[in-house]
Amino acid sequence: MATLILAAAVAGGCAKFYTQQADKEVYGIVSEKNREEFSRASAFTIQPNPSIEEFLKSREGVAPAQPDGGRSQPYEKPPPAGGPPAATMPPTAGGPPAATPGPGLPVRACHGVALASREVNLPPALPQPSPKAVRLTVADALRVAVRTSREYQTQKETVYLTALTLTFQRYLFDPHPSWTGETLYVNNDLGRQDLRRSRSWDLTSDVGVSQTLADGMMVTGSLGLAALKFLNKELGDTVDSAMLVTVNQPLWRGAGRAVVQENMIQAERNALYAVRTFARFEQTFAVAIASEYTRVLQDRDTVLNEWENYRSLVLNREQAEWLAKAERLPEFQVDQARQDELRAYNRWIVTRESYTNALDAFKITLGIPVTTEIMLDPKELERLTSAGLQQPEAQLEDATQQAMATRLDLKNTRDGVADADRKIKVAENGLAGDVDLVASIGYQSQPGPPQSAQLRFNRGNYSVGLNISMPVDRLQERNALRQTQISRQAVGRALDLAQDDVILQVRRALRQLAQARESYEIQKRSLELAERRVESTQLLLQAGRASQRDVLDSQQALVEARNALTSALVEHSIAVLQFQRDVGTLAVNEEGQIHGWVLTDGGR
Numbered sequence: 001m002a003t004l005i006l007a008a009a010v011a012g013g014c015a016k017f018y019t020q021q022a023d024k025e026v027y028g029i030v031s032e033k034n035r036e037e038f039s040r041a042s043a044f045t046i047q048p049n050p051s052i053e054e055f056l057k058s059r060e061g062v063a064p065a066q067p068d069g070g071r072s073q074p075y076e077k078p079p080p081a082g083g084p085p086a087a088t089m090p091p092t093a094g095g096p097p098a099a100t101p102g103p104g105l106p107v108r109a110c111h112g113v114a115l116a117s118r119e120v121n122l123p124p125a126l127p128q129p130s131p132k133a134v135r136l137t138v139a140d141a142l143r144v145a146v147r148t149s150r151e152y153q154t155q156k157e158t159v160y161l162t163a164l165t166l167t168f169q170r171y172l173f174d175p176h177p178s179w180t181g182e183t184l185y186v187n188n189d190l191g192r193q194d195l196r197r198s199r200s201w202d203l204t205s206d207v208g209v210s211q212t213l214a215d216g217m218m219v220t221g222s223l224g225l226a227a228l229k230f231l232n233k234e235l236g237d238t239v240d241s242a243m244l245v246t247v248n249q250p251l252w253r254g255a256g257r258a259v260v261q262e263n264m265i266q267a268e269r270n271a272l273y274a275v276r277t278f279a280r281f282e283q284t285f286a287v288a289i290a291s292e293y294t295r296v297l298q299d300r301d302t303v304l305n306e307w308e309n310y311r312s313l314v315l316n317r318e319q320a321e322w323l324a325k326a327e328r329l330p331e332f333q334v335d336q337a338r339q340d341e342l343r344a345y346n347r348w349i350v351t352r353e354s355y356t357n358a359l360d361a362f363k364i365t366l367g368i369p370v371t372t373e374i375m376l377d378p379k380e381l382e383r384l385t386s387a388g389l390q391q392p393e394a395q396l397e398d399a400t401q402q403a404m405a406t407r408l409d410l411k412n413t414r415d416g417v418a419d420a421d422r423k424i425k426v427a428e429n430g431l432a433g434d435v436d437l438v439a440s441i442g443y444q445s446q447p448g449p450p451q452s453a454q455l456r457f458n459r460g461n462y463s464v465g466l467n468i469s470m471p472v473d474r475l476q477e478r479n480a481l482r483q484t485q486i487s488r489q490a491v492g493r494a495l496d497l498a499q500d501d502v503i504l505q506v507r508r509a510l511r512q513l514a515q516a517r518e519s520y521e522i523q524k525r526s527l528e529l530a531e532r533r534v535e536s537t538q539l540l541l542q543a544g545r546a547s548q549r550d551v552l553d554s555q556q557a558l559v560e561a562r563n564a565l566t567s568a569l570v571e572h573s574i575a576v577l578q579f580q581r582d583v584g585t586l587a588v589n590e591e592g593q594i595h596g597w598v599l600t601d602g603g604r
Helices: 002-038 052-058 138-148 150-171 262-325 331-366 379-387 396-406 408-429 475-542 548-583
Strands: 107-110 113-116 134-136 176-189 197-212 218-230 238-250 374-376 434-444 461-469
Touching: 002 150, 002 262, 134 138, 138 150, 138 262, 138 331, 150 262, 262 331, 262 374, 262 379, 262 408, 262 475, 262 548, 331 374, 331 548, 379 548, 396 408, 396 475, 396 548, 408 475, 475 548
Parallel strands: 134 374
Antiparallel strands: 107 113, 176 197, 197 218, 218 238, 238 434, 434 461
């Protein structure tokens, strides 16, 4: 049992050593390729980041006092005994639950409508986070994502495995030492005439080294030692040694550095491609995280807009009922107000649920448990608004040329053409015959008595010659050549398609930028008009010059304008990032921060 435990401990130690050795070599290759492509060596590891829990804990307790971004937060009525939570309680039979304002309470304006500052019997506008909720800015979300995202980790492991393949190709051109040995105890019968038995130890050992040179020459050397130690002293001992060196040099098929090193050259280029692909992934990943973050904030803002729209419609309905009692408004118009109030309440419930689902989905994108309670910083939308529209100054022709020169995925496709050309030359070499120069030299120790392990270098054995195999059967090689030729044509078409795709993406991104900017300006004017329309229709209704439908339509137009403005702001911000991504100029650091963007560390 002790032996087994010792063996397991040794094996475990060896496994750890080899793992560390592989990591060191692979990380060195990744740094080498980063310096080659980007003139910098970024930190790279596939080890899970153990500090993510500490990072999240360091963000706990910093949630703002008003998680709805400063808008008034209604009183949350405790749920009734045995009933559902207040946040999910449906409207009462006469409409959504609402309390009557108490006497003497102050009145404030909301969208041009007087609102009573009172405690209302309504659930909160948004799900309320606990004090332990983790507030994440966009910069925080990007830091978390590069640590915990499953997709991000998979991409890093792909880079690692590609570089690991290169380590083996490099190893094939390194010296390969070897050492073998054998120890035997032999107990033999000496024969019928001698009743004794011979007892001996047979010891053999062989030390060697082999190496493949860059031009294909294979050099192998070995030194062997054999010793026979008799325990019967009268039988004597024997010791033999031998040294052998062999050389094999291809002269036709398989000759030349380009052919011999093809697999290693391709592995080197694959490692470079993997580093480029990962850098390109970092760009698209950062844009995806930032886009989803801002869209979740947009959903949040929509919930608040629907909430305030509902509260305004509650007052509209109360005002309509007062006017009906004064016989200044028909009853059917009061019913219209009640119906729109119910619709607004339902829209708020639906958007609230949609926002909650989007927030949970964002947790999965980040790679954190869905049960982790987070909240996004509502001030990020305020920062976007304060910064204004950041319109890149770029002409179509300049942007297209920039993309053709800097897009990393296009570089990989372009270099793939050179790979295909190289493979054709290798396949053509495979049609040649086998002509190998072979040579060997060997030395042995002195045979017979007296025995000595000393090699006799003046009595060596030498041989030199050619191994020849003419190319009389090359069907497999012929097919391989044709396959590489066809693959070259396919790679050329793929390059043409990739270039067209890049041009299309840049043109589309520029058009999207222009559209988003124009849409934002339109929505700003639309919101101003909607606010004035609400105010004017309220006054006209009280003067008897407008109907309740006019008021309800203006209120609906207002909430739609508010939602559309937020949407336009978010879409323009995303369009800017997508444009930089499609041109290939988006700069992302190791923490996922987007350089120069207003919502990340590089822009603040």
